[in-house]
Amino acid sequence: MASAQLDVDHELKIQSTIHDLYGKRHALSNNNSQPNTVESPHQSMPVRDVPHPKPVNPPQAAPIVQFKPSPFYKQISEVLQPSCITNSKSKMAHSKNFTFLLTHHQREVLCKDRVQVQSMIRQSPKNHTQIQLRFCKLETSCEQPDALPPHLTVKVNNVSVVLPNFIPPTKAGMEPRRPNRPLNITNLCRHSSSGQNTLEVRYSSSDHEEYCVTVNVVKQLFAEDLLQKLKSQPVLSAATTRYRIKEKLKRDLDSDVSTTNLKLSLRCPLGKMRILTPIRGCKCTHIQCFDALLYIRMNERKPTWSCPVCDKLAEFTSLVIDGLFIEILNESDSDEIDFTDDGNWNSSKNVTETLIVGTPIKPIALDLSRTALKIKPASEKKRSEPDVIDLTCDSSDDDSPIEVASSNQNSGSENVLDDITMSVSSSAAHDKLAKTFGHSVAIPNI
Incomplete structure (x- = not known):
C-alpha cells in the first residue's frame, strides 16, 4: 500500500510539472502572436491596449528681434523686451497694451543722473540717462533699424507721447512720414518701486507690416x-x-592715358x-x-x-x-x-586773379573838325536822313538867319552839331524862299 501511494504521488508531481511547462510554453506563443493578452499557467485574462500619450511640444517662444545699436545711445539695461504689437484680429488697425516696472538698479541710475542734471545749472548735461522707447519692423534675419509705424499714437500712463514732426514729402502723392528715431519717455514713467507703468500703442497700416516695441534704460552720448x-x-x-x-x-602700360x-x-x-x-x-x-x-x-x-x-x-x-x-x-x-x-x-600753388576796383579810364580824344564829322565808320550802314529846314520863324524877322538842324546827331559826341549853322546860297533856294514868304529873304554869308 505504501509503495502504491508513492507511485501515485510521483505521477501527480510529474503531471503537475508537465502542466506547468505546457502553460509556460502556451503563454509564450500567445505573447508572440497576440501581444495584447497575457495568459498564466492556470488562467489567462485578456488585457486591453492602452494608448501611450504623445509627447507634447513646448510652446514656441516669440521671435527675438535685435535692434540695431545707435552710436549716440549706450544701453544700460532692458525694461521691456522686444514685443510684437500686431493684432491678428484686424488687418489694418492694431493696438496693444503693455506693463513694465523699473528695477532697483534702474531707479538708482536714473535718480543719480537726475541729481547731476540739477546741479548743472544752464549747462547741457553729458551722458544723460533716459528711458527710451524704440520701434522697428518684425524681422529676425538681421539687426533692424528704428522704424516708426504709420499713424502711430503712444500713451504712457494715459499721457500721450510727443512724436517727431512730419517730414515734408519729396514727391507729389507721397504720404508724409515721421523721422525714425527713439522716443524719450523718462518724464512720463513712474520711478517708484510700487509704481507700475502702462504702455498703450496704436497704429494703422495698409501694407500689412508687423512692428515691435521695446523699452530700455540708455545713456545718451554727444558728438564730442x-x-x-x-x-x-x-x-x-x-x-x-x-x-x-x-x-x-x-x-598702365596698355593704356595711352595715365x-x-x-x-x-x-x-x-x-x-x-x-x-x-x-x-x-x-x-x-x-x-x-x-x-x-x-x-x-x-x-x-x-x-x-x-x-x-x-x-x-x-x-x-x-x-x-x-x-x-x-x-x-x-x-x-x-x-x-x-x-x-x-x-x-x-x-599746390593757388593762382588767383586780382581785380583793382576804381581804376581810372583813359579819356578818348574827339576830333570835332568838319573833316572828322563827315567820316563815318564802315559798320554804320544806316541811311542818313535829310536835313530839316525850320520855317516856323516869324516873317517879320527879316534879318535873322535861317538855322538848319540836322536830325542825324551823334549822341556819343554830346550833340556837337547843335551850335553849327548852315547857310543857303544857291539862287534856287533864294527863289523858293521868296515865293514862300512873298518877299526877298536876306541870307547872310558865313
Whole structure:
C-alpha cells in the first residue's frame, strides 16, 4: 500500500510539472502572436491596449528681434523686451497694451543722473540717462533699424507721447512720414518701486507690416563723446595711404592715358573749412578725407551716415582716422596738395586773379573838325536822313538867319552839331524862299 501511494504521488508531481511547462510554453506563443493578452499557467485574462500619450511640444517662444545699436545711445539695461504689437484680429488697425516696472538698479541710475542734471545749472548735461522707447519692423534675419509705424499714437500712463514732426514729402502723392528715431519717455514713467507703468500703442497700416516695441534704460552720448571715442581707436598708418595713392597713380602700360598726379583738398566738403580730424570710411575707395566732428554732428541731427564724397554708407563703426593727412595738416598751410606717383606730396600753388576796383579810364580824344564829322565808320550802314529846314520863324524877322538842324546827331559826341549853322546860297533856294514868304529873304554869308 505504501509503495502504491508513492507511485501515485510521483505521477501527480510529474503531471503537475508537465502542466506547468505546457502553460509556460502556451503563454509564450500567445505573447508572440497576440501581444495584447497575457495568459498564466492556470488562467489567462485578456488585457486591453492602452494608448501611450504623445509627447507634447513646448510652446514656441516669440521671435527675438535685435535692434540695431545707435552710436549716440549706450544701453544700460532692458525694461521691456522686444514685443510684437500686431493684432491678428484686424488687418489694418492694431493696438496693444503693455506693463513694465523699473528695477532697483534702474531707479538708482536714473535718480543719480537726475541729481547731476540739477546741479548743472544752464549747462547741457553729458551722458544723460533716459528711458527710451524704440520701434522697428518684425524681422529676425538681421539687426533692424528704428522704424516708426504709420499713424502711430503712444500713451504712457494715459499721457500721450510727443512724436517727431512730419517730414515734408519729396514727391507729389507721397504720404508724409515721421523721422525714425527713439522716443524719450523718462518724464512720463513712474520711478517708484510700487509704481507700475502702462504702455498703450496704436497704429494703422495698409501694407500689412508687423512692428515691435521695446523699452530700455540708455545713456545718451554727444558728438564730442563720439569724437573722443574715435580718437582712442587705432589710426590708419601713413604707409597704407601712400600705397593706395601709388596704386591709383600706377601707370598702365596698355593704356595711352595715365595720371601722374593727384590733387586733394584740405578743406572739408561739408563745411568748406579746414579739416581738423581727417576721417574716411573703410569701404570708401577715394583718398579724400572729411572732418570728423562736422560729420558726426550732421548725423546727430539727421542720421543718414552717408559719405559726403562718394555717398556710400559710412557708419560710425567703419570710420578711421588717416595718419598721412594728419602729417600733411601739421606741415602744410595750403588748402590743396598734389600727390605724385611715388607717394610724395607738394603744396599746390593757388593762382588767383586780382581785380583793382576804381581804376581810372583813359579819356578818348574827339576830333570835332568838319573833316572828322563827315567820316563815318564802315559798320554804320544806316541811311542818313535829310536835313530839316525850320520855317516856323516869324516873317517879320527879316534879318535873322535861317538855322538848319540836322536830325542825324551823334549822341556819343554830346550833340556837337547843335551850335553849327548852315547857310543857303544857291539862287534856287533864294527863289523858293521868296515865293514862300512873298518877299526877298536876306541870307547872310558865313
